[in-house]
Every structure is written in C-alpha cells, then in structure tokens.
Amino acid sequence: MLTICSGDCGIDLRSTSSRLHVVILFIIDIQRQRVTLLRSGGNSLSVNSQVQIFVANVRNDDVVGKTEKISVVIATQQGYEIDLVQIDGVHIASGNLTNSTVDLVDATAYSITKAQVCFVTRFVGLLPNSLVSITFPSNHQISDDFSEIIFEGIIVSKPISLTGNTVHISVESFTRVCVTLKNIRNYHAGPTSYYQIVTLSITRRIILEQNCLLKQIL
C-alpha cells in the first residue's frame, strides 16, 4: 500500500498562538503508514499553543468507510515521547466513475436485447480481484445466460454471477471498461429509473468507486 516519496513532500506548519511561528520540518522517515518529521530550528512553541500541520501527497485508502484511528506523537530526537493523541479516523468517500453509459441495442418495450455498460474508473481503478456490480432498474429482467458477454479492454478473471437484478463481474485492473450483456428485457416503454455501477473490493465487499447517476433510457 505504501508509495515511497519520489519528490518533495509538502510540509507546512502553522501555529495560531499569540504570534505566528514558522517552524521548518523535514520528513526524515516513512515507514508504512508512519511519517516522521524533524524540526530543525525556530522558536519553542509554548504550552497550549494551537498547531496545524499539513502533509501533502497522502493517498487515501482504496475503500470507502472510516479509517482506523490516527496517532500523533511529539517526541525527542532520541525517540522518547513527550505528548501524544489518538484521533478518530477520517471518513473516506467513494470515488466517482466517470463517462458511465448504458445503451440498449433495442430499446423497444419487451424486447430481449443487449446492453452495453461503459465507465471510466478514477483513482482506484479496477484492482486485481475487485468486483464490478451493475444494478439494472427493477423493470428490467436479466437472464442468467451470460455466454455472450463481451468485455472491451479488460481481462476476465472469473465468470460473472447474478443476484437479483445485479450482475457481478470480476475483472483485473484497467481504467476504461465496457461490458456487453445479452438477454436483457425491458418490460415497459418510457423512462427507466437509474442504473448503478459500483466497483467493490472482492475480499472486503466494500465500495471502491461508483457512478454518481446514470442516464435514463427512453
């Protein structure tokens, strides 16, 4: 999970005590999720000072939800702790799939047709062994015959499965994904409700990314 710093890592520290203190900090160590900064001068910050530190280029987790607690420690150069705090985890929101479309080859009511579902992943992409979950509106019927599913630009690692109106597809990583499903039947004429595309972690069943809102089919 760790990406080693390949360039300058932005560090900024501001104290909102009675006067502004500018403190220079250097990253001296990155071990897994722990970054250690070293002060190299400036004034001593008095007790009860408010301090803000900004660390740039921190990459969020791949999965949605609350992170574990975050530990902040002030220590001596020899590593002896002075003060510390455990901060509640932050919430990671889902990334947005972009350019998502659903096209029915035959939009006539009650016809059995193919549906092409396309989207572009964002930061997460499609991780190895992740899932793509496509939920069709309730007025669609999905056959369990998926023999003619076509993937564009992706490598299929496992056959798909069906749960109600949701198709699960295991794929390996890529950025643009198009899937063509056959034997989709739309019972009614007129606008459909929304289609939903979600990428999931196959091990944790946690959302990675999802489309904001997919177009309606007339």
Place this chain on the structure above:
Amino acid sequence: MWTRNISIEIDLLPRVMSYCRVVALTRVGWSNAATSSATQKIPSLAEAAIIVSSNITGANVNALIDFVSISGIQQNDLISLRFPPGFNVSQAIAVSGSFETRHVAHCGTDCLVSPEMVTVVYVASTSLPASTQISLTVNGIANRNSAGASLPFELRLLNAAGTFTTEEDLEIPGISLQAGFLGQSSVRLSDERTSSNNTVGIAFVLSNRNPWPSRMEKFSSKFLPSLISVC
C-alpha cells in the same frame, strides 16, 4: 602486664582511608608498634522510597519521601534529595511541618551538586531517635518532559553544615514516565475520495505542561493502516 581491648570512637569523614598506629609506651621507652587502616563507609538508609503523584511527562507533582534513619536526626540536619535528570525542582517546597526547604543545594561527601537537587532542613527542636520511620512531602516538582524510565533517585542525610554525609541511598528506584496528551486534535482531508492524493491537515493543541522545544525535536505523525500511504 596484661592485654585488653580498647574501643575508641572517632568522627571521621567517610570514604577516606584512616590509619591507626598503636604503640606501647613504658617508662623505659617505646615498645613495638602495630599499624592498621580502614576506609569509612557511609551507612545505608533503610526502606527508602520516593513516590511521585503522577508519572505523566511534565506534570507538576508532589513527592512523598519515606525512609528509616539508623542513627536518627538532630535539629538542623539536612536531607538532600537528587531527582533524576530532567526533573525541575526550582519550585520545590517541603510541606511537612518539621522540615523546611533550603534553596541552597548541599551534597555532602564525594558528591557534586546538580540542578535536580533539593535540600530540606529538619527544623523541629526534638531529635528523631535512631530507627525512626521518617516521611516528608515535597511539592512543586515538575516531571521530566519526555517519557521512559528515569534514573534512580538519591537521598542523603547530611550534617547541619552539609559538609559530609551520614547516611544515604543512591539507588532509590526511579519511575516510568508516560507521554502526556495533546488536546483538541483533528484530521481533515482535502479530498475524501478513495485513493485520491490529498493534503492532510492535522490540528492539535500542545498540552499545558510540555512546550514544543525549539530545536532537534521530532514531530512524529503515525498514520495507521487504512489511511494508507504518504507519497
């Protein structure tokens, strides 16, 4: 002519080699002589213990001092306390009725004064007999600012002038200090979405005990797994 044992008590400075020469002197002159030598040892205090009221870094604490003197304490005798390095005793004050703080450090035999020393005078008019359990409390001690095990405490009983040590314990167990707590802390992401690169803003308030020293101190921020990587 007969032989007998004779004991002579002599006040000598401890840890100094003393020589004794015995010679028989008769009316007809000197007889054979014998010499001997010995090094005086400082007696050890019994059951000495120092307990501080908190083990949090930088905390303002009271120190409870207990010991048993094997020779007793006379009026104006001194008790010299040495706290481990990093403790601040500049505001120390003895609160027990028979003891008063003296703001001039005394150290006694073979001892160098250090900033962590507190001298207390026994001011009561009545002497404390030998083997008396003695307790006193010293307030206004500030713990060391960094966590970890401290070196031992040192306790010495000195004569009234503070020139030599009568009893001592230089290995009273120290304490294990624990880190204090930063306050009003929060973490904010510039972009909360999965896997995005962002700037993490960490805000906190320094404790009311420990300043953030100006030089060569670390700020260590540990992002536990699931906030993932710093790149």
